[in-house]
Amino acid sequence: MKNKTLWIVFSVLLVLYLLSQLLGGQRAERSFNPVLFSLDTAAVTRIDLYTRADSFERVRIEKEGAGWMASMGSIRTPAEHDRVMALLEQLLEAKAQRIAAKKADRWPNFELDEASAKAHVVVMAGDQTVVDLWVGGFRFNQQTRAGTSFLRKSEADDVYALDGFISMGLAQGFDSYRNKTLLRLNPEELTQVELQLGAQSFNYQKTGGQWTTQDGAPLDSTKMAQYLGGLANFNGNQFADGFAEDQANVQSRQRLVLRGNNMAAALEVDCFALSGAAQPFVVRSSLNPAYFSGDSPGLYQRLFKTPLNLQ
Numbered sequence: 001m002k003n004k005t006l007w008i009v010f011s012v013l014l015v016l017y018l019l020s021q022l023l024g025g026q027r028a029e030r031s032f033n034p035v036l037f038s039l040d041t042a043a044v045t046r047i048d049l050y051t052r053a054d055s056f057e058r059v060r061i062e063k064e065g066a067g068w069m070a071s072m073g074s075i076r077t078p079a080e081h082d083r084v085m086a087l088l089e090q091l092l093e094a095k096a097q098r099i100a101a102k103k104a105d106r107w108p109n110f111e112l113d114e115a116s117a118k119a120h121v122v123v124m125a126g127d128q129t130v131v132d133l134w135v136g137g138f139r140f141n142q143q144t145r146a147g148t149s150f151l152r153k154s155e156a157d158d159v160y161a162l163d164g165f166i167s168m169g170l171a172q173g174f175d176s177y178r179n180k181t182l183l184r185l186n187p188e189e190l191t192q193v194e195l196q197l198g199a200q201s202f203n204y205q206k207t208g209g210q211w212t213t214q215d216g217a218p219l220d221s222t223k224m225a226q227y228l229g230g231l232a233n234f235n236g237n238q239f240a241d242g243f244a245e246d247q248a249n250v251q252s253r254q255r256l257v258l259r260g261n262n263m264a265a266a267l268e269v270d271c272f273a274l275s276g277a278a279q280p281f282v283v284r285s286s287l288n289p290a291y292f293s294g295d296s297p298g299l300y301q302r303l304f305k306t307p308l309n310l311q
Helices: 001-030 081-092 104-111 166-170 221-229 296-303
Strands: 046-051 056-062 067-074 075-078 096-101 119-125 130-142 146-153 159-163 181-184 190-197 200-207 209-212 233-235 254-260 266-271 281-285 290-294
Touching: 046 081, 056 266, 067 081, 067 200, 075 290, 081 166, 096 266, 104 130, 104 146, 104 159, 130 166, 159 200, 181 266, 181 281, 181 290, 209 221, 266 296, 281 296
Parallel strands: none
Antiparallel strands: 046 056, 046 119, 056 067, 067 075, 096 159, 119 130, 130 146, 146 159, 181 233, 190 200, 190 254, 200 209, 254 266, 266 281, 281 290
16 A cells, blocks of 8 residues: 555656646747847848958948948948848848857857957947847858858847858958949940040940941941940959059050940949059949959950950
């Protein structure tokens, strides 16, 4: 009888223990919210970025009218709207798969302490801080071909593990948000192309669907279509922020001028040659005040084609 009583007591305690573990686990699971941020992207007015790519110098992206302006140090320039919105969408869609650590002494393991973090991101909606986070390391599993990113909120110790490449996206530097446009145009609307190459000048005109030189010599329609099509969406690559026009020989300045239907003003691209430089050409267009550097085959030859290249 005594053994039977002990068995009943043991069974009850075992059931209570199992129930406590089950219910406790469910409560813990319910308390974990995978959605890290709740923000209205339309209400965001400012983003401050501190990234390792820019040696943690502050990059400020501010709403200005319908667009965005990006600044770092003395440089202030239009920001790429789509790139800014992509950043905000990444934050809005960020969902944690698990909590990888709960104590601050584990931050270095995930590159989330101040000495090893990839970035610090602060998002403001007016005077309210809606996002304040640190961006940590990235791990790639060769077997599953899947990536894991690690983030933490500034106000808590928890380290969150997220599937995907968000840590790489949030750690991009200043240049990735800047406007890289050199030319945006519809090649079909162009009616005149002028090249000023030092002492030489060339003028191409479109009449009745046919491109000719200023002397009336016909240009190859296929070559001309390829040339102008290559200018339709022409971006710079590497910014030349330290360039000043007085660094270049005035005689080396060359210009491309494009005119056409439905164009309020001509589009102009100025090119400067720098002797002895690793990137020997610097260009700027009337669409963007920024200077870009480039090499001959990658930039210059796409912009400037003489009749010999087009006949």
